[in-house]
Amino acid sequence: MNVKLATQVFSSSVSNALIFCESLGIFQNTNPTIEFCLFMNNAFDILNCSTKFSKSPYNLALSPNTYIKYKQFIELFEEYVFSLKLVDGLNVVNSPRKTGFVGIVWALKNWLNMYDLIKEKDYGLKYILSYKISQDHLETFFSTVRSKGGYNNNPSAKEFKTSYKKLLVHHHVSGSQYGNCLPESMLSKSYNIPDSIVNEKEEQLEIVPQNQDHDYFNVCIKASPYVENVTEYIAGFVARKVIRKINCEICKTFLIDNDNSNVLIQLKNRNDALYKPSKDVNFICCVSERWIRSSNLKEMYKKNVINKLYIKIKSEVYNSIFRSSILDEHVSNQNLFTNHRDQLITIIITTFITLRLRHIANQQQKETMGVRKKFTKLILFRNE
Numbered sequence: 001m002n003v004k005l006a007t008q009v010f011s012s013s014v015s016n017a018l019i020f021c022e023s024l025g026i027f028q029n030t031n032p033t034i035e036f037c038l039f040m041n042n043a044f045d046i047l048n049c050s051t052k053f054s055k056s057p058y059n060l061a062l063s064p065n066t067y068i069k070y071k072q073f074i075e076l077f078e079e080y081v082f083s084l085k086l087v088d089g090l091n092v093v094n095s096p097r098k099t100g101f102v103g104i105v106w107a108l109k110n111w112l113n114m115y116d117l118i119k120e121k122d123y124g125l126k127y128i129l130s131y132k133i134s135q136d137h138l139e140t141f142f143s144t145v146r147s148k149g150g151y152n153n154n155p156s157a158k159e160f161k162t163s164y165k166k167l168l169v170h171h172h173v174s175g176s177q178y179g180n181c182l183p184e185s186m187l188s189k190s191y192n193i194p195d196s197i198v199n200e201k202e203e204q205l206e207i208v209p210q211n212q213d214h215d216y217f218n219v220c221i222k223a224s225p226y227v228e229n230v231t232e233y234i235a236g237f238v239a240r241k242v243i244r245k246i247n248c249e250i251c252k253t254f255l256i257d258n259d260n261s262n263v264l265i266q267l268k269n270r271n272d273a274l275y276k277p278s279k280d281v282n283f284i285c286c287v288s289e290r291w292i293r294s295s296n297l298k299e300m301y302k303k304n305v306i307n308k309l310y311i312k313i314k315s316e317v318y319n320s321i322f323r324s325s326i327l328d329e330h331v332s333n334q335n336l337f338t339n340h341r342d343q344l345i346t347i348i349i350t351t352f353i354t355l356r357l358r359h360i361a362n363q364q365q366k367e368t369m370g371v372r373k374k375f376t377k378l379i380l381f382r383n384e
């Protein structure tokens with residue numbers, strides 16, 4: 001089983017997304033699912049703690065400070081899991097699919113028992129990190145073994161012996177990024193995303209007939225409340241990126257609005273770490289999103305796609321944003337075409353477009369799945 005995917009599904013992000021969708025009226029009666037996701041999320045967090053300084057409440061190291069809280073949670077969790085029922089009324093823990101449910105309860109209980117035992121022996125340990133004793137390291141090791149010999153996941157005894165010898169000498173273990181478990185160093189890194197989705201080869205080969213008429217579709221496309229909320233959430237991220245980029249303190253104040261009451265931002269805002277975008281930033285992002293959504297996917301692969309979109313968006317938003325007397329005064333003695341207002345709009349638009357195009361490129365890349373990745377247990381080489 002791919003643990004990575006399971007932990008992504010049973011996460012607080014998913015439960016937040018469900019609350020968000022229910023508030024928009026897209027989903028109904030999500031509470032039991034939310035409860036299940038949160039229980040599983042906390043249980044995974046306790047068993048997958050790799051740092052003493054985590055910000056999420058159940059991802060802290062097991063120490064005298066957290067022991068009682070964890071013990072209470074585990075008792076509650078056990079009660080919850082043992083009360084779960086299938087559609088036909090049969091308890092999950094008595095059904096043929098009980099292994100995972102009983103397993104996680106016992107893993108949690110054993111984790112506490114192990115802590116008690118170690119404390120009794122008095123080794124002077126101040127805290128324990130559960131990630132360090134998980135089987136991830138073993139899985140990562142075998143992932144490395146499989147990666148030898150051209151990602152061969154069914155090695156013969158001889159092949160295994162050779163790769164094992166090789167690993168003994170050269171012991172830097174780095175498994176496949178598609179393996180069940182990721183080594184710790186890979187967790188914080190984001191995957192490599194191509195910088196540009198502009199494919200120059202395609203540009204030369206393909207001759208698309210020019211559209212001479214006006215595109216009326218662009219004008220009337222309207223984003224749903226769901227898309228609007230998500231765009232505002234992304235706008236917060238854009239505001240944060242832009243603030244880090246610029247050095248003018250006056251301009252920075254126009255990017256953030258702490259009174260913003262977006263539902264999604266409030267749900268996702270743990271430890272008050274998120275930036276709340278101002279109306280102007282949000283407006284630019286919404287217009288950009290509309291332009292990107294109304295563009296054809298093929299257009300995204302053309303040359304200068306960022307510039308083309310940028311000109312369209314800027315001409316639409318230019319007259320209706322950053323219209324305050326403070327900013328007018330601030331830019332009054334700056335150059336007409338390179339004043340701070342102009343630069344601010346440019347940075348926001350390009351940041352948002354780049355972000356979205358990278359996302360689109362990433363999605364496209366995922367769609368072209370290799371035959372070996374799809375039939376991982378059937379095919380090792382294409383000619384087999």
Ligand SMILES: [Zn+2]
Pocket residue numbers: 248249250251330340
């Ligand atoms: Zn400025």
